[in-house]
Amino acid sequence: MAYAEKVYKVRNGVKTKQFTWRAVYKKPDGKMGTRPGFPTARLAKEWGAEQEAAMRAGLWTDPTLGRKKFGEFTREWLAVQKPRGRTTMNRHERLERHILPRWEHTPLVAITWFDVEAWARTLTCARSTTMDSVGLMARIMNGAMDARYIPANPLAGRRLTGLPPDPARQLTDEESWATPEVVLQVSRRLGPWLGLHTLTTAFTGLRWGELVGLHRDNTLVERRQQHDGGVFSCPTLRIDPEVGNLAEYYTRTAEGKRQAVRVLEPPKNPQSARMVDVPPFLALLLDAHLAASPFDYTFCTVTGKWWWRSEWFRYIRPAADGREARPKARGAAVKEAWDPIMPGLTMRLLRHTHDTYQEQVGVRSVLGYEQMGHRYPGIKGTYRHPTPAMRQERLDALQELYERALRNLGWKGVWES
Known part of the structure; x- marks a missing residue:
């Protein structure tokens, strides 16, 4: 049962007669949790009771976990992800070049959409890189919410507005394809x-990865289908569902050095494993x-x-x-x-x-x-x-x-x- 207790202020090492109230409540592991700074005993007790009610409903998040730094949680999040190799490289580049220099030491609970959007508008990289960076932050914050570090993700479902013009030259229609x-x-x-x-x-x-990863055994594979009382056939290029893409990316060694990797891996998505006529x-x-x-x-x-x-x-x-x-x-x-x-x-x-x-x-x-x-x-x-x-x-x-x-x-x- 939550309760409130006095916390006397100390000045020059001497306890004074001034005090505030601290909420005391029981956490799911049986240990007692506290939160100081309430002006009255009633507010402290009500807050503690709300925490215990959230625990019973299975909706509680430990307020102390929200103070974990974004960079620290990001390393935990990356450790349990299993994306394609090039995706891993892209995530590290976005984090190291753009995200962590600004947000590494910020507590998870202190991250707001207002601040993230204002930061995104200051980036001088390509617009797509800015949007990828914010999207990656949103996924990481989703992970923090799922892990019960924060009660909600302030970046979820938000759309960037007011970005500066893309510094990269925009291609005209004629420059975007070749005759x-x-x-x-x-x-x-x-x-x-x-x-x-x-x-x-x-x-x-x-x-490109499908082209240079194409084995000769998957080249000119015949497609055969029943058609019009006979058989339709044509040669195809088969994109193998297991090794149909040659990935080129960089990993980090134990010493932190970049190491180039080329490896055959599954195509980008299930639809990419196909036979191209x-x-x-x-x-x-x-x-x-x-x-x-x-x-x-x-x-x-x-x-x-x-x-x-x-x-x-x-x-x-x-x-x-x-x-x-x-x-x-x-x-x-x-x-x-x-x-x-x-x-x-x-x-x-x-x-x-x-x-x-x-x-x-x-x-x-x-x-x-x-x-x-x-x-x-x-x-x-x-x-x-x-x-x-x-x-x-x-x-x-x-x-x-x-x-x-x-x-x-x-x-x-x-x-x-």
């Missing part, structure tokens, strides 16, 4: 081995590539290694952005000058390009979502399914885009013979 002619020009400039990377991404929509022209090019390649992974370096993203940039940047001529020098071959084709083109934009192609040629939504590895929204995602006729329409349309681009460029094939 088929641009894709073919960049691919030819890269050559058959490397150019097949860009060509495949633009005409299948694979993510390949148009006829690309199937022929892939078949020839596999016949000439001795390596296990279809899209690898010329020495059969997994790509580092930074290494790939050394090839795609001059191919898309252009370069100056370089004369022959010791240890370096001559390089001809290249005019820009599409400055800023990335593999991510090529994935955007493929979905743009799908929209342009009228691919049915349920099939377009499936091929991109996205979840079809709403109840229709349960009731609607791609049919062989839909698949054939998509493949015919992509084949026509490729052939029309060849005609527009005056080429007979993407690679020079």
Whole structure:
């Protein structure tokens, strides 16, 4: 039963006649909890009784736990999370660069939405990074609430407003996807081995990790479905549900040093484990590539290694952005000058390009979502399914885009013979 007791004030080491009241109540573990500072015995006793009532209802949170520092609880929270490797890296970067410098020593109970939103408006990073950082804080505070450190999460369900303009340059509609002619020009400039990377991404929509993690055994896997009294078949790229994505990220050693990791892991989400239908022209090019390649992974370096993203940039940047001529020098071959084709083109934009192609040629939504590895929204995602006729329409349309681009460029094939 909660009760109140006097707490006399002390001045210069001597107890005075002035006093306040302290609430005393029994905690779930049988120990006595206290909270001082009440002006009257009635208020102290009522507060203690409220704590005991909350315990009986299973809703009580220990007020002392809310004083734990945000940084201390964050380390506890991270220790029990099991996300994908790159997600772990991103969380550490958000915490170390943005969140902990401001909030590490703040008690959990002292964090308010007013202060968090005001802090977010001062960040000079990209808008998406700001929103990711606040979202991560909200998840951590949800963990604190679930662990009964705080009674409620003040960040839950709140939306950031008044953020400053994004410092990154916004791409125009024309810069956000590549025409088929641009894709073919960049691919030819890269050559058959490397150019097949860009060509495949633009005409299948694979993510970078799915592309470079694709094993040759999962390349040109036949899809067979009953259709129109016969069998529909087409070659596909199979994204394995267990090892269908090559992840590249950094971990921390016991000494706190960054350590680079590349490892095959499951795809980003359940929808990403899929079979992507390949148009006829690309199937022929892939078949020839596999016949000439001795390596296990279809899209690898010329020495059969997994790509580092930074290494790939050394090839795609001059191919898309252009370069100056370089004369022959010791240890370096001559390089001809290249005019820009599409400055800023990335593999991510090529994935955007493929979905743009799908929209342009009228691919049915349920099939377009499936091929991109996205979840079809709403109840229709349960009731609607791609049919062989839909698949054939998509493949015919992509084949026509490729052939029309060849005609527009005056080429007979993407690679020079």
